[in-house]
Amino acid sequence: MLDWLAGLGRQGVQLTHALGRSGLFLFQALAGLPRSREAFTLWLNQVYSVGVLSLIIILVSGLFIGMVLGLQGYTILVDFGAQQALGQMVALSLTRELAPVVAALLFAGRAGSALTAEIGLMKATEQLASLEMIGVDPLRRIVAPRLFAGFFALPVLTIIFTCVGIGGGWLVGVDWLGVDAGAFWSNMQASVSFSHDVLNGVIKSWVFAFVVTWIAVYQGYDLVPTSEGISRATTRTVVYSSLAVLGLDFVLTALMFSNL
């Protein structure tokens, strides 16, 4: 019993330590935000590798999720004779919940794990140490551009995801199942508010982008530089960021949409 308590305490101390270290790490990386043309190029390259390269998976899964929503929504709504409200249902569930969350989960799997592995490998091959000895801060050169690229890319991906998803819902609902196109769009426009639904969704995805990129980059920077360490850190990135996204989603939803 006492051992168990001691173990719990040790875990607590370790957790607090890791939190503090990663917070300090984030602060140093953000404070080291470089402002030069070269930094812009570095950032651009990172937006390419975390954003543009994630586009395909976002497009495909957005389309499928929208189509599934259209199909499921239709079968439920048709029982109440309310299939006219399909547009509203698809658009609201996508803007408020599904797009930010699913895009963030996909981003963690696609881009987050790649970030961790890349930085981890740089650490393992002493490239980070070598940068430091050349007199270049790896937090500025390697970490900061990746962080800012992540902050930028995920909200954009989320917005694209939403649109493609609504397109998928339209395809199934209007094109295949025969919901009236006018009712589909007008119900959607009547119920979706730009400031309340769309912007809150974007804010959500911003928060997720922040957390996922932070976790990914920190795990890469802090890992044990062996092949086992890298594989563990990539796993941790995906697990931690998925849990963080789902947990934060609940908190944010409660804050934004509960009307309390």
Add this chain to the structure above:
Amino acid sequence: MQDDWIQVDDLYFNRGSKVIFSGINLKLRKGKITALLGPSGTGKTTLLHLLGGQLQPIRGSVKVFGKEVPKLSRNALFKLRSRMGVLFQSGALFTDMSVFDNVAFPLRVHTPLPESMIQDLVLIKLEAVGLRGARDLMPIELSGGMARRVALARAIALDPELLMYDEPFAGQDPISMGVLVQLVKRLNKTLGLTSVIVSHDLAETLSIADYAYILAGGKIIAEGTPAELEASQQENVRQFIGGLPDGPVAFNYPSASFADDLFAKKEVDHA
């Protein structure tokens, strides 16, 4: 006193609960090649990290160019580091850049030189390591020895005053080993560098070093010129230089006696 580029006093360092250094004193003179020798796992690389300020000692002072490294601010540290070059064990070339860009990198970061001048400088450095023809290759296309020479060219790109080599000769075939040994010596002479070589390749290192320290068990067990060390009668120095498998520097990792271990296992089986 003026000539001591690096001065380490009473240095203590732990990694986790493992003691790496307990009370180390070093003095490195300007323009000389100093060797830090010792068996694997004695923290030679750690010592380089301490000199470069990448790790913080628990106690003691590390002075490089007369500045107290552990007390420097982040910016001052980066400034200091631009006066040192380090050749890492694995070369640590940036894998997303070509050989040319790797060598040009420190110049581009630290100097406002125009691209044409950078090109000239890079070619000079590459010529010095005999790899001018390989400038357009990517690091993955290089052999281990070539990668290390490119890394050397990068380390001297900014004409540092102090160059630290981490195991420069480890895992090299005799020819590239010979090339590297000659390179280190020649660079030291022509550029007036102060060099620190961390190594366990005894013969090669001692052949070019002016002064050497032998590390074991977290302490310096001997120091002197190569000739003095080879003539030493100290038992543990003899063991290291002669390459004897067992002696004062134990071959075995610290453990209970073998008999105890076996006996303990049997008891578990019975129970």
Add this chain to the structure above:
Amino acid sequence: MRNQRWVEISVGSFMLLGFVALLFLAFKVSGLAQTSEQGSFEVQACFGDIGSLKPRSRIALAGVTVGRVGKVELDYQWLEACVTLQLNKNLIGKLSTDTAAAIQTAGLLGDNYISLTPGIDEAYLAQGDTLKDTQSALILEQLVNQFISNSTSTKE
């Protein structure tokens, strides 16, 4: 080594795609164009019971949406629910001061909304005015209860 030009072009198209998608969400999905360009003016109305009326509920005049509910607060003096009505700017100088506001239900089980009925007064409502003629929400359970108690009392 990736071609830098290709990277720049593709990141540019990525940003453009995101921007177009945002425009799509703004205009096609949330119909921002129709409501935002009109602006609004605010009047107050207090009700004895607002039922399930919430911020952003609909305000209708002759069945046409003319605004949204802003804030909903409790008036601590009279213990009533005071609602801020955000109405389209076009209605300035059109609604008389004796306009009536009633809380109604869309269909039998639908959401509550505020229905406005214009009055006959010569003076017109301006920013910050208060509507005096208000009618609380009809709560279905209360109606049913009343009906049941009435019918039982008449029997006896």
